[in-house]
Amino acid sequence: MTDTLTTAPADAPGGPPTVPAWKRAPIAPILGIFVVLCALLTPFALFVPAHLMGDAASAHMRGIESTVTAFSLASVPVAALVWAVTIYSIIGWRHRGSEPPAEEAPPLRGNTVVQVVWLVLSSVLCLFLLIWGLAVLRPTPSAASAGQPLMVEVTGQQWTWSFGYPDNGNATADRLVLPVNQPVQFRVTSKDVIHSFWIVQMGVKVDANPGETTLASVTPDRIGTFDIRCAELCGLYHAYMQTTVQVVSADQFASWVQAQPRATS
Amino acid sequence: MSTATVTLTHGPEELGEVRGRQRLAVLLLIAADAAFVLSLVFTYFYLRALDTEGGWIPQDGRTVGPTAGWVIAGVAVLSAVAYRWGELGIRGGRRGRLLAGSSAALLLVLADAALQTIQLGNLPMPTTDGAYASSFIVLAGYHLVHLVMTAVFGIGICNRARLGRFSAANHSHVEMVGLWWIWVAVSALLTAFTTSFVGT
Amino acid sequence: MVDTAVAETAIGREPRRRVPRLNVLTGVVCGLILAGAGWGVSSWLLSAGDYGADRVVSITMVCWAVGFLVGVGALAGPIRWLLGRDLSVADEHVLAGKDQGVGRYFRFTTDHKVVGVQYLVLSMTLFGVGGLLAMLIRTQLIRPGARFVSPQTYNTIVGMHGIIMIIGTIIMVSGPFGNFILPIMIGARDMAFPRLNALSFWLICAAVPVLLATFFFGGIPTGWSVYAPLSDQAPAGMDCFLITIIIFAISSGIAGVNITTTAVKMRARGMTWTRTPIFVFGTVSSVALGVIAFPMFMAAMVLEGLNRTTGTVFYDAAHGGSAWLYAHLFWLMGHPEVYVILLPAFAAVLELTPVFARKPLFSFLGAVTGIAGIIGLSMFVWAHHMFISGWAPALDGPFMLTTELISIPTGLLILVLLGTLWRGTVWMRLPVMATFAMLWNFIIGGITGIYLSDVPVDQAMHGSMFVTAHFHFTLMGGALTGFAGALAYWFPKMTGRMLDERLGMIGFWIIQIGFNVTFLGMFAVGLAGQPRRVADYPSLFATGNLVSSIGAYIIGSGALIYLYAVVHSWRHGRRAPGNPWGAKTLEWQVPTPVPLENFTVLPVVTSDFYGYGEGGSAAPTPAPRRIAAPVPSGAAATTQEGGTA
Numbered sequence A: 001m002t003d004t005l006t007t008a009p010a011d012a013p014g015g016p017p018t019v020p021a022w023k024r025a026p027i028a029p030i031l032g033i034f035v036v037l038c039a040l041l042t043p044f045a046l047f048v049p050a051h052l053m054g055d056a057a058s059a060h061m062r063g064i065e066s067t068v069t070a071f072s073l074a075s076v077p078v079a080a081l082v083w084a085v086t087i088y089s090i091i092g093w094r095h096r097g098s099e100p101p102a103e104e105a106p107p108l109r110g111n112t113v114v115q116v117v118w119l120v121l122s123s124v125l126c127l128f129l130l131i132w133g134l135a136v137l138r139p140t141p142s143a144a145s146a147g148q149p150l151m152v153e154v155t156g157q158q159w160t161w162s163f164g165y166p167d168n169g170n171a172t173a174d175r176l177v178l179p180v181n182q183p184v185q186f187r188v189t190s191k192d193v194i195h196s197f198w199i200v201q202m203g204v205k206v207d208a209n210p211g212e213t214t215l216a217s218v219t220p221d222r223i224g225t226f227d228i229r230c231a232e233l234c235g236l237y238h239a240y241m242q243t244t245v246q247v248v249s250a251d252q253f254a255s256w257v258q259a260q261p262r263a264t265s
Numbered sequence B: 001m002s003t004a005t006v007t008l009t010h011g012p013e014e015l016g017e018v019r020g021r022q023r024l025a026v027l028l029l030i031a032a033d034a035a036f037v038l039s040l041v042f043t044y045f046y047l048r049a050l051d052t053e054g055g056w057i058p059q060d061g062r063t064v065g066p067t068a069g070w071v072i073a074g075v076a077v078l079s080a081v082a083y084r085w086g087e088l089g090i091r092g093g094r095r096g097r098l099l100a101g102s103s104a105a106l107l108l109v110l111a112d113a114a115l116q117t118i119q120l121g122n123l124p125m126p127t128t129d130g131a132y133a134s135s136f137i138v139l140a141g142y143h144l145v146h147l148v149m150t151a152v153f154g155i156g157i158c159n160r161a162r163l164g165r166f167s168a169a170n171h172s173h174v175e176m177v178g179l180w181w182i183w184v185a186v187s188a189l190l191t192a193f194t195t196s197f198v199g200t
Numbered sequence C: 001m002v003d004t005a006v007a008e009t010a011i012g013r014e015p016r017r018r019v020p021r022l023n024v025l026t027g028v029v030c031g032l033i034l035a036g037a038g039w040g041v042s043s044w045l046l047s048a049g050d051y052g053a054d055r056v057v058s059i060t061m062v063c064w065a066v067g068f069l070v071g072v073g074a075l076a077g078p079i080r081w082l083l084g085r086d087l088s089v090a091d092e093h094v095l096a097g098k099d100q101g102v103g104r105y106f107r108f109t110t111d112h113k114v115v116g117v118q119y120l121v122l123s124m125t126l127f128g129v130g131g132l133l134a135m136l137i138r139t140q141l142i143r144p145g146a147r148f149v150s151p152q153t154y155n156t157i158v159g160m161h162g163i164i165m166i167i168g169t170i171i172m173v174s175g176p177f178g179n180f181i182l183p184i185m186i187g188a189r190d191m192a193f194p195r196l197n198a199l200s201f202w203l204i205c206a207a208v209p210v211l212l213a214t215f216f217f218g219g220i221p222t223g224w225s226v227y228a229p230l231s232d233q234a235p236a237g238m239d240c241f242l243i244t245i246i247i248f249a250i251s252s253g254i255a256g257v258n259i260t261t262t263a264v265k266m267r268a269r270g271m272t273w274t275r276t277p278i279f280v281f282g283t284v285s286s287v288a289l290g291v292i293a294f295p296m297f298m299a300a301m302v303l304e305g306l307n308r309t310t311g312t313v314f315y316d317a318a319h320g321g322s323a324w325l326y327a328h329l330f331w332l333m334g335h336p337e338v339y340v341i342l343l344p345a346f347a348a349v350l351e352l353t354p355v356f357a358r359k360p361l362f363s364f365l366g367a368v369t370g371i372a373g374i375i376g377l378s379m380f381v382w383a384h385h386m387f388i389s390g391w392a393p394a395l396d397g398p399f400m401l402t403t404e405l406i407s408i409p410t411g412l413l414i415l416v417l418l419g420t421l422w423r424g425t426v427w428m429r430l431p432v433m434a435t436f437a438m439l440w441n442f443i444i445g446g447i448t449g450i451y452l453s454d455v456p457v458d459q460a461m462h463g464s465m466f467v468t469a470h471f472h473f474t475l476m477g478g479a480l481t482g483f484a485g486a487l488a489y490w491f492p493k494m495t496g497r498m499l500d501e502r503l504g505m506i507g508f509w510i511i512q513i514g515f516n517v518t519f520l521g522m523f524a525v526g527l528a529g530q531p532r533r534v535a536d537y538p539s540l541f542a543t544g545n546l547v548s549s550i551g552a553y554i555i556g557s558g559a560l561i562y563l564y565a566v567v568h569s570w571r572h573g574r575r576a577p578g579n580p581w582g583a584k585t586l587e588w589q590v591p592t593p594v595p596l597e598n599f600t601v602l603p604v605v606t607s608d609f610y611g612y613g614e615g616g617s618a619a620p621t622p623a624p625r626r627i628a629a630p631v632p633s634g635a636a637a638t639t640q641e642g643g644t645a
């Protein structure tokens, strides 16, 4: 890229032996950097965040992962453009020395076309984000109304979770077991301070507030054991306020819930 | 790297300029105080609207009637009016009227503070039960804080009026304290208005 | 200190015993005495009952602060006003630190340049303490199961790291440069209210010991966000925290009023808003936003203090209160506060980039619009911190919209930076490194912010390390980087010496590399599901945390190098000429060290300060000491030479 520095059009002013870089339109090398950056960032955006987030255990979480991937892809050209200009300005427009350079750069005080295009593009991107977000947000409540959801009461308390199954004869348990492919609605509350009920692989998170009941719903669609963590600092053992959720077949769930003790109400 | 203040080497700055600065600064301070007062008003209405577990007013809790609040606000308004009367006096150079007006305003503020203290000292409800009691106390309590601050400013203005520090041409401090005085009256009205919504 | 001759002749010598010779030492003594008295009386009268301990601690801390301010002489002015015995002009000069040498930095000095230096030292001290705490955090998290400190201590360290850095970053630009540089930049002789200026600084000084006392009263288990009702359970350290925030809110309110008034009312003749440097816009909009935002934080803290000392129930759901109330008040301040931190630093970078690119600022109007847009929207986005709190799920969509809209004005500011660099002649000196680093970091911080603004993604990311990494990319990668650039840029004017470029460059880039290692690692564990503010974690997250910790130590060593460069250059650096960068703004047209009252004759402004390469290119180099380009007043009075020196 440095060869752009040495060749200059004829209209360059005489004087200093090295012709200032700005005399040559920098578009081509910047486009080159832009393409290279896009080529590097695109696979990163496609695979890395989704891979780090792990295998989803619900359609909702898959929606979140594809959102992250989509947003990452959408931001690749933005980041690549900004960084291409930045990198080129370091390489191509540099001036070293202890004295300030001569003021030979073109005194650009703005460019209406560039500004309008920039504003329109960022507005369009913003609109895209909004529509995408609302679209992914939508199915969350309707999933619960699709079938008769299984109600699960979740209670946070420094520093454990406890669970109740009001639909199953008020069974109570200190761990969470869910039937696969069955819509579940969590009714979350707390006995003391704010906790946050987070099933990592299902993308479920809602605060457990004292004195309030908050709702979250999800349909687990994979059998296995997944992580529940508290996501709101709740005091001394916040870090250890974690447990697991087991997603099992409907039959296994029925027999498990039968065996649980009943709440004395 | 040391400096002197502006006044000496360059003669006194224009009074009009200084007054403009002071005015903007006082208005900004009032804006900050308003943000605080509005936070308390928000607290009142938000807790009232949520009525968490029906706990806004506890089962056996009695409440404060709205009348006292409006009386207290009325006295605050009255004192602002008295102050304003004095302030208009000094505009025409009448020092006596400024002294009379600001003294009357100061006395009214002290009376209002006494009223507010009596109200807070004789609450019909337990102070530690129910969000209503808490929200009421903090609004009324902050009005008391306002009154104490105003009284301090009022003492200064009265004293300086007594010493003859103000004139028709130079009384920007009187104006600045006047702005604050009006805001205190407005916020007293806001407090009375807010606390007249009791039940849910 | 040779340049005091002008004042000398003008002032004459009056006895100055009228203002007692108070300083920070008398302040501490007086504060301790009053605190002792407060402690004695309150533990005699009030220590019984459930709220006794909290009452005693709160009263003691308030007494300390009041005593300190009295002892340092902060209340002399108001008391004399009340008595009608105003300060004489000679008193005012003593207050302004005339002829006091280094001693004036340790007393209630009203000179805006002294206050600026005081703020600079204070914010760097806070960064030192906060950074040390960050090292402790990363040491605890270097591998799973580590028991470097207990969970109790760990939680306190996390909260204290947070609040110290928040206070430090809020004051880091508008304190030092807003006070030292801004008045000169707009052609004023001092701030609008010099005594308020000093008061705002000494209030923070009164608050810092209270904050540190938190460690000795059981700490805070809540993080700096101090969510209720966890804060109701906290030990008496929480009372210290609350008092600190209340004092700090008062201080920043006063500072905000002062800086805003100065910039609005005291700009030089001819300096219309379109000719006002962009740094002034950034600083003023930030501090003015703070004037509205911090009282809400203060209200949240006052209510919590009442809960703890008098038994009110604002946040207690069992008695009709609500934890959501706290969250609202906190975030109504909390989101604007992000921009209070970011805007002055960003504006400083916008200010210095044209100087080093030797080009005008690209689209001044765009920059102003961007700042205004950010300020306007920032008041309407707070609930994005409460997407998963459940307070009103129906409002998630609207708040998602407002939050994503903020990316448009922010993008505009990025465009201004890029446009300014475009086809420039970029002089590769230390200050402009901040532009490059910021363009890198801030893009990452911005993009990850967009993920978090999306409600479904927030359901996965909220409360995780992803959030921690995101806001460090904006506040540290963006704002703190901007501060480093601003410091390098204005260092010659403030200290009279050049900042060592070689050491500075090394330190700066080591910090940047370590920073990216630390927080890219943190993004990884956040995506994988590690909650934030945890003292321990499953071994699943071991690699990412190890990377983060190593990165943190790299930051630490880079910061030490940068700090050494600053301290060493301050004492032994090369003497700086008046305008080493060939910049056009007014602060570079006055001699260094800045003389009495900055200007002997106030400048008259006839154009803006970004006219690089516009006709003036005939005589740009070397470092012009007498540039008349932006300020050719009728008389050539704008740029007096070294005055008396």
Ligand SMILES: [Cu+2]
Pocket (backbone or CB within 6 Å): A195, A196, A230, A231, A232, A233, A234, A235, A237, A238, A239, A241
């Ligand atoms: Cu927790």
Ligand SMILES: [Cu+2]
Pocket (backbone or CB within 6 Å): C334, C335, C338, C381, C382, C384, C385
């Ligand atoms: Cu926010």
